[in-house]
Amino acid sequence: MKTQERGAAGAGRAPALTAPGGDRLPSAPRERKPALAALAVLLVLLGALGATVLVMRAGDRVEAIALTERVPRGQPVPDSAIKSVMVAEDSDIQYVRWEQRGLLKKYRAAADLVDGSVLVGSMLTKDKGIEAGKAVVGLSLKSGQYPPRLEEGDTVSAYRVGRQTTSGGSDEPGDGGDAGDGGSRGGNPAIAEGARVQSVNKGSDDSVASSGNLPVSVVVDKSDVPELTSAASNGEVSLVLDSDTGS
Known part of the structure; x- marks a missing residue:
């Protein structure tokens, strides 16, 4: 009687699925989110790019003209009184660039210029005349x-x-x-x-x-x-x- 009951109970159970050789079948892979991964990579790249741009802007330099001696008002700036210096580029400051030094002979000091000054356009004038009187x-x-x-x-x-x-x-x-x-x-x-x-x-x-x-x-x-x-x-x-x- 017990043997029959056990047989009936066993008949009601589904047989366990096994792979050949007795191993279990592989489980379903976890669902991945490639969009989120791509977004994270993009954010990292954008951050690195922004930092690079800031460093590059802070390091922008232009080659300008600086004076090595005093130049009185109304006098031309001689070649012996200039040198090349690197300054931070600023769109609000009209530096006289080193490559423009050949044009200095056409201008004169608009005011007394002191040694060490970095030349800007407002320091020079084309007026070679003498004041009236x-x-x-x-x-x-x-x-x-x-x-x-x-x-x-x-x-x-x-x-x-x-x-x-x-x-x-x-x-x-x-x-x-x-x-x-x-x-x-x-x-x-x-x-x-x-x-x-x-x-x-x-x-x-x-x-x-x-x-x-x-x-x-x-x-x-x-x-x-x-x-x-x-x-x-x-x-x-x-x-x-x-x-x-x-x-």
Whole structure:
């Protein structure tokens, strides 16, 4: 009786599925999501690209022109006064590029330019003229008739030296002083005040020593030209730095 019951119970069960050799059949693979994987990879790539662009922008440099010496207002920028520097590119700053250095001879300093300045367009002008009411006078000065460190762009006053006017009105040789006291020991007033030194042709120390004279050009009021040129022709001009000069 028990044997029959066991047989009947066994008949109600489904036989277990087995693969040949007694192994179980492989289970169904898990469902993968390739879209999410692709999105993750894309995000990583975008992040890396953004970081690269930021680094590249921060590292953008342009080759610009910087000054190695002072250039007075109204003077051209000589080749000897420039050097190449790398600066951060900025669309709001109009740097004068190093490849544009050949164009500098067409321009002049719009203001006094100091050593170390990086040139931008607003520092230069094509205006080569002299201000209305002004004139340029050339001088040939001996030692003692100019300050030792006279530079282009300095503001000076010119005095007559070498002669003094007596109370009787006749000119007599006299000690008009030197550049240290403005030639005022003879009581001579300034021939020109507030003059600007346009150029100082120092050349070399040897050339100045051999000639004994220093060529200097100054910008003065036209009203001062007659007396200044008369004194200059006789070698009777002394230049004195004004107290407000920047040198």
